[in-house]
Amino acid sequence: xxxxxxxxxxxxxxxxxxxxxxxxxxxxxxxxxxxxxxxxxxxxxxxxxxxxxxxxxxxxxxxxxxxxxxxxxxxxxxxxxxxxxxxxxxxxxxxxxxxxxxxxxxxxxxxxxxxxxxxxxxxxxxxxxxxxxxxxxxxxxxxxxxxxxxx
Numbered sequence: 001x002x003x004x005x006x007x008x009x010x011x012x013x014x015x016x017x018x019x020x021x022x023x024x025x026x027x028x029x030x031x032x033x034x035x036x037x038x039x040x041x042x043x044x045x046x047x048x049x050x051x052x053x054x055x056x057x058x059x060x061x062x063x064x065x066x067x068x069x070x071x072x073x074x075x076x077x078x079x080x081x082x083x084x085x086x087x088x089x090x091x092x093x094x095x096x097x098x099x100x101x102x103x104x105x106x107x108x109x110x111x112x113x114x115x116x117x118x119x120x121x122x123x124x125x126x127x128x129x130x131x132x133x134x135x136x137x138x139x140x141x142x143x144x145x146x147x148x149x150x151x
Contacts, residue, residue, distance in 0.1 A: 001080065001108045002030035006073040008065040009034050009086035011044035018086065021093050022051055028104050031055070031076050034086065035069035037062035080107050116149030 034056040049056045073081045092100045141147045
């Protein structure tokens with residue numbers, strides 16, 4: 001079974017980190033789609049575009065980044081798509097690589113998998129992220145009738 005990674009990435013000095021961990025990503029995902037914002041530095045964009053097996057592009061509007069990553073992913077024939085923000089994914093691969101690999105394995109055995117955060121992981125985020133995500137999570141959890149972490 002093939003799993004593609006669809007991701008958004010605003011490099012902000014993190015290209016070296018991506019390059020360092022790229023071999024691990026490439027070993028798990030059949031394809032990698034990376035959506036970047038129009039404010040990304042040209043040298044960062046080029047460094048990402050030359051990674052083997054990557055479809056990297058810059059969006060006209062950053063607000064469409066996630067949508068475009070998923071849309072471009074649908075043009076490939078794969079069994080499953082794993083969406084994650086690249087900065088979060090790199091941290092996950094660094095700190096809990098076994099958990100990350102198990103999760104990608106789980107993606108292959110269900111129609112939709114929403115991966116939430118533990119309370120301790122949630123507490124590492126600044127209030128500026130937690131407050132709006134709380135609203136989103138509460139709304140969608142109510143609409144779907146179950147507690148989920150959409151942020």
